[in-house]
Amino acid sequence: MSDFLDDELCEFSLQEVDGECVVLRPLGEADVQPLFELIEGSREFLSDHLPWPVEECLTPEDVSAKMDAWNLQAQMANGACWGIFEKSSQKIAGCIMLGWVQWKNRSATVSYWLGQDFCGRGLATEALLLVAGESFAMGLNRLELTSSVNNLKSVAVARRAGFQEEGVCREYELLHGHFEDHIRFSLLARDFC
Template structure:
């Protein structure tokens, strides 16, 4: 392969990804309708108590904070440092469009080009939990990361008090590596996190020859 930094810089984008259950679309600052900052805030407000347990930034989020976060993620994408995809549940198994389908959640990627790796994080609107949506979103991002972006490693870090998020990582083939002690300050308390990883060779070594 050519120099990886050059390859990744030319290749990375928050491309639309989809399967029968979900569609992932890259965050855009000028988006309207269900992808607008106001609609994203509404999704968060409907699930604020549900999300705040593990995402402390949710508690005081307002429209100005949402717009700031959107600009931050767009800059990350511009400089190939990461990106954010909005998650939509496909109606009737058909790829969703921004104009008709509400946002179900988001999945974020922080990239470390030097190490050919990335860390994934995500949140899901309360009314969309328990339907396999996040599992499918992580699978789509993982396939894109290895097949298109040629990354070598993905990580997911989840609170030890968040078994549902850990279950997503396991269903997607991630291996638990250990505990990061006092990894994050959540609601005034230092919380340990479980570290999961998936390597390119974990995926491709399982494919039939």
């Protein structure tokens, strides 16, 4: 386990993470257009449970700016983003992000999404397990995520990855003009096998 000082700023060492069905890797300039095309092709599907497909990432330039923001968060040790690449097709399938990293408390949030054509193959579950392993190896102790009570696929991913339900956050997110309740999940380093 990494030994970080509470007030030390630690840059994430984002490296490629190899799994059985997916490869997680930091995104670069060559990924802008394929990522935009993935979002564009799944925009309606993604918008069912996420606000940003109709508010952000509307052009390749928007996607590039978002990637720059993720890279800056990694440099500041406040977050990280990996592209989820399906091994069999070598195509980008989605993204998985760490955010709100609190080194003092050794905790962070995690979020993920997949394009519509990549769902139902276990890719998000594997990506979540890989990021959990990387996070705990970096010295984090707790990961948490929330998912809309209506996003049954995301809830299933969290459960399959071993995340424990902690409760419902009422009216957690304003999504397209209405409030959504979210289920809060967590995974501790000691729970991870």
